[in-house]
Amino acid sequence: MENVLITGTTSGIGKAFAEKFASMGNNIILVSRDMQKLKQQQLYLQNQYHVTVNLIAYDLTKEDAADLIMEQIGNWNIPIDFLVNNAGFNECGLFSQTDISKEIKMIDLHIRFITQLTKRILSIMEKNNYGHILNIGSTGSFIPSPSDAVYSATKAYIMSFSNALYGEYRNTRIKITLLCPGATETEFARKANIEQTLLFKYAVMKPDKVVKIAYPKIIKGKRFIIPGIYNKLLVFFSKIMPIDITNKLTMIMMNSH
Numbered sequence: 015m016e017n018v019l020i021t022g023t024t025s026g027i028g029k030a031f032a033e034k035f036a037s038m039g040n041n042i043i044l045v046s047r048d049m050q051k052l053k054q055q056q057l058y059l060q061n062q063y064h065v066t067v068n069l070i071a072y073d074l075t076k077e078d079a080a081d082l083i084m085e086q087i088g089n090w091n092i093p094i095d096f097l098v099n100n101a102g103f104n105e106c107g108l109f110s111q112t113d114i115s116k117e118i119k120m121i122d123l124h125i126r127f128i129t130q131l132t133k134r135i136l137s138i139m140e141k142n143n144y145g146h147i148l149n150i151g152s153t154g155s156f157i158p159s160p161s162d163a164v165y166s167a168t169k170a171y172i173m174s175f176s177n178a179l180y181g182e183y184r185n186t187r188i189k190i191t192l193l194c195p196g197a198t199e200t201e202f203a204r205k206a207n208i209e210q211t212l213l214f215k216y217a218v219m220k221p222d223k224v225v226k227i228a229y230p231k232i233i234k235g236k237r238f239i240i241p242g243i244y245n246k247l248l249v250f251f252s253k254i255m256p257i258d259i260t261n262k263l264t265m266i267m268m269n270s271h
């Protein structure tokens with residue numbers, strides 16, 4: 015039994031991970047903004063799996079979010095064995111037309127917050143000489159995306175950050191894994207108003223399936239995971255195709271049909 019801290023658990027991939035980790039008998043700390051949804055999730059997981067579930071409701075784009083989480087887990091005296099950096103969102107569209115305040119919040123959440131929290135949690139893991147961090151990237155981590163420029167750039171940061179940490183900890187008992195899902199049927203596309211794009215019309219995976227594929231690989235300590243053959247092919251071809259072609263194809267995928 016481990017203590018698992020997961021960000022962004024009230025829907026989608028984070029919710030599916032919370033259920034998976036709880037079903038394996040782990041105690042969970044759920045972190046998201048919506049306290050009402052968190053309480054419902056806590057009741058469900060505790061009743062269903064008889065594990066301890068603690069809650070932190072906070073906006074992780076706030077500057078003091080990592081401090082607040084560390085203070086809370088310190089007060090509870092819970093040593094974190096597993097961190098899932100999952101919370102995220104998208105502000106999509108041509109860069110000249112997107113909302114810069116949302117993009118800055120995205121950079122705050124996907125880059126600044128993850129960096130701060132990971133550093134603080136790693137210091138606990140180093141003391142215990144044990145731990146695992148799972149970072150949620152995206153197929154967009156590999157593909158600079160016209161019509162989604164800032165999102166894909168933040169996910170490229172997460173990939174680079176995660177792979178570099180993997181190198182730093184590879185001969186220790188601390189594991190670092192990067193999971194790069196493609197289009198997944200969660201609240202993500204609806205919130206970003208991209209449900210009608212080609213990307214979200216075909217080969218969309220259910221979050222439970224993402225977790226089902228990824229979980230055994232995560233536990234083995236794999237460096238990175240791309241769930242599903244379609245997503246693997248997407249990444250493969252994006253690596254071998256000239257940028258002009260991937261740019262054009264990405265524009266088509268991000269357009270509404």
Ligand SMILES: NC(=O)c1ccc[n+]([C@@H]2O[C@H](COP(=O)([O-])OP(=O)(O)OC[C@H]3O[C@@H](n4cnc5c(N)ncnc54)[C@H](OP(=O)(O)O)[C@@H]3O)[C@@H](O)[C@H]2O)c1
Nearest residue numbers: 022023024025026027047048074102152197198200201202
């Ligand atoms: N869905 C996809 O197609 C897809 C593809 C590749 C990668 N991903 C990545 O997968 C991760 C999970 O996304 P999802 O698809 O599961 O989306 P989702 O259903 O919208 O879930 C996002 C979760 O993050 C939380 N969250 C968002 N902003 C937050 C903030 N400022 N502070 C605290 N919590 C916040 C939300 O909770 P509250 O709103 O209750 O706070 C929610 O629980 C993200 O990192 C996303 O980039 C998704």
